[in-house]
Amino acid sequence: MNNxxxxxxxxxASRTPAILVLGDGTTFPGFAFGAEGTTLGEAVFTTxxxxxxxxMTDPSFHRQILVTTAPQIGNTGxxxxxxxxxxxxxxxxxxxIRDLSKRVSNWRAERSLEDEMKxxxxxGIGGVDTRTIVRHIRNFGxxxxxxxxxxxxxxxxxxLVDKVNAQPSMxxxxxxxxxxxxxxxxxxxxxxxxxxxVAYDMGIKSATPNHFASRGIETIVVPANTPVTxxxxxxxxxVFISNGPGDPATADVMVGITREIIAQEIPLFGICFGNQxxxxxLGLSTYKMKFGHRGINVPVKNHxxxxxxxxxxxxxxxLEGEAGQKFDTDFGRAVVTHTCLNDDVVEGVALxxxxxxxxxxxxxxxxxxxxxxxxFDQFIELMDKFSPNKK
Numbered sequence: 001m002n003n004x005x006x007x008x009x010x011x012x013a014s015r016t017p018a019i020l021v022l023g024d025g026t027t028f029p030g031f032a033f034g035a036e037g038t039t040l041g042e043a044v045f046t047t048x049x050x051x052x053x054x055x056m057t058d059p060s061f062h063r064q065i066l067v068t069t070a071p072q073i074g075n076t077g078x079x080x081x082x083x084x085x086x087x088x089x090x091x092x093x094x095x096x097i098r099d100l101s102k103r104v105s106n107w108r109a110e111r112s113l114e115d116e117m118k119x120x121x122x123x124g125i126g127g128v129d130t131r132t133i134v135r136h137i138r139n140f141g142x143x144x145x146x147x148x149x150x151x152x153x154x155x156x157x158x159x160l161v162d163k164v165n166a167q168p169s170m171x172x173x174x175x176x177x178x179x180x181x182x183x184x185x186x187x188x189x190x191x192x193x194x195x196x197x198v199a200y201d202m203g204i205k206s207a208t209p210n211h212f213a214s215r216g217i218e219t220i221v222v223p224a225n226t227p228v229t230x231x232x233x234x235x236x237x238x239v240f241i242s243n244g245p246g247d248p249a250t251a252d253v254m255v256g257i258t259r260e261i262i263a264q265e266i267p268l269f270g271i272c273f274g275n276q277x278x279x280x281x282l283g284l285s286t287y288k289m290k291f292g293h294r295g296i297n298v299p300v301k302n303h304x305x306x307x308x309x310x311x312x313x314x315x316x317x318x319l320e321g322e323a324g325q326k327f328d329t330d331f332g333r334a335v336v337t338h339t340c341l342n343d344d345v346v347e348g349v350a351l352x353x354x355x356x357x358x359x360x361x362x363x364x365x366x367x368x369x370x371x372x373x374x375x376f377d378q379f380i381e382l383m384d385k386f387s388p389n390k391k
Contacts, residue, residue: 018125018149020065020096021160026136030127032149033100034117040167041065041093043145044316045134047295050076052113054366055294056092056122057083059179059203060272060314062245063170065094065145067133069295074101077109078116082366084205090117091179091245094147095124096133123147141290142170142316170316171288175246176202176254176273180224191216195237195383198222200254202273203244207364211376212240225253228260237387238267238379241274243362248276248286248317255280262331262356267382269375270358272315278358279319279349282329289345292316293360296368299341300361302348308341311361312368318360319346331356354382 015031022043045067046055052073055066073095085091095117104112117124125147137143146164148155180201187209194216199209201221209219220234224244231239239261241254251273258281261268270278276286293313300311303324323344325336331351338348338359350357363372 016150017153018147019153019160020125020128020133021146021148021157021164022136023144023161023165024140025161027157028125028128028133030125032124032153033114033126034095034124035121036150037123038146038148038152039065039094039123040144040146040164042142042170042316043067043096043133043137044142044292044294045069045137046314047297048368049296051296051366051368053078053082054084055314056090056095057085057088058205058314059085059091060243060245061092062175062179062203063093063173064245065096065147066092067096067130067137069130069134071130072099072101073097074113075104076106077104077112079108079110081108084207084366086181086206090120090122092122095122096128096130096147097124097126098128098130100126123149125149137291142292144169171247172250173246174250176224176244176251179203179245181221182223184220184222187213187219187221189213189216189218193218195380195387196220196234197238197240198231198234198236199240199242200224200226200257200274202242202254202277204242205362205364205366207366208240208242208271211364211373215376215380217380225257228257228264235389236266237383237389238269240379241268241270241277241358243272243274243314245273247288248273248280251277251280259330262351264388265355265386266388267379267386268356269379269382271362271364272360275348275358275360276317276319278356279321279346282331282334282349282351283327284349285320286317287320289316289318293340293345296365298361300338300347301341302338304335304337309371310369311372312365313361315360319349321346321349326352355386
């Protein structure tokens with residue numbers, strides 16, 4: 001770890017210099033990979049040992065510089081099947097790694113990680129002590145950051161720090177509309193069709209409608225903030241609210257839409273950002289976490305069943321509440337159903353009548369544990385009983 005007195009990265013003949021600059025003035029010199037130039041974002045870390053492609057293409061990482069705790073990245077290369085964004089777009093603002101794999105070793109790989117980063121203009125830095133960076137973020141919280149490479153890396157460090165701190169804060173950022181689809185589209189059921197679900201795209205991952213499709217659900221994905229009057233044309237048996245980036249405190253329009261859906265007694269299921277939106281619709285408040293949960297090994301307890309799941313997570317905001325807390329809402333009693341065993345953060349809420357439920361983690365988790373997959377079956381059971389098309 002370096003401070004403001006360490007102002008230069010030595011130039012070598014074989015590697016282009018790069019530097020990671022945190023908003024508090026801490027710097028980490030390394031070498032550039034991927035595209036070269038400057039990128040800004042919030043520095044966050046993931047504890048996942050696998051799935052860098054899924055993480056990088058997850059829209060929830062919009063405007064974030066991702067620090068990986070796994071010591072070597074790039075081993076499995078890049079393919080066109082594992083993207084979590086519909087069009088294969090990389091959403092991370094930048095990537096920070098310790099070692100870049102010198103070769104790709106996976107039968108499904110179509111090119112290298114660096115090739116794809118260059119193609120999409122994504123800036124990376126390697127050769128840094130990611131353990132120290134992660135400990136710094138854990139101690140001081142997620143902070144504004146920037147990666148500067150090439151000529152940009154040789155500029156005065158104070159100038160770089162000032163540039164990092166001039167970027168907009170993640171707190172108060174309304175980002176879901178920036179990553180959401182602009183037009184509705186449909187993912188057909190791959191099994192015999194049973195139901196139609198309208199999915200609000202707050203930054204939806206491709207794995208989610210694929211799970212629906214395999215269970216006989218046709219998914220109509222609509223833009224964030226689509227009025228309820230517009231989704232009525234699809235005659236949905238249920239409504240899903242996806243994961244996504246940004247501060248849930250800015251999602252007032254979507255909270256209002258969620259309240260309308262609940263009032264109409266349409267089965268509702270939410271994941272991640274969708275959990276925060278449902279919680280707000282039920283009267284809970286949200287807050288920004290110190291460094292968030294990002295990884296594929298997070299233990300969560302279901303306080304209704306006593307079952308513990310090992311989960312995949314990616315969030316920097318959370319709902320206020322306590323394990324098993326019951327509270328009154330405009331739609332009947334609700335309960336905090338899940339909490340994280342690491343730090344007691346709220347991981348799920350539900351109406352006691354079962355008509356609306358959500359979790360903070362990712363049951364689709366393409367590169368992660370599958371413990372929470374039954375949540376999709378719970379949604380089907382809810383539609384079996386309460387689909388408005390069966391009334």
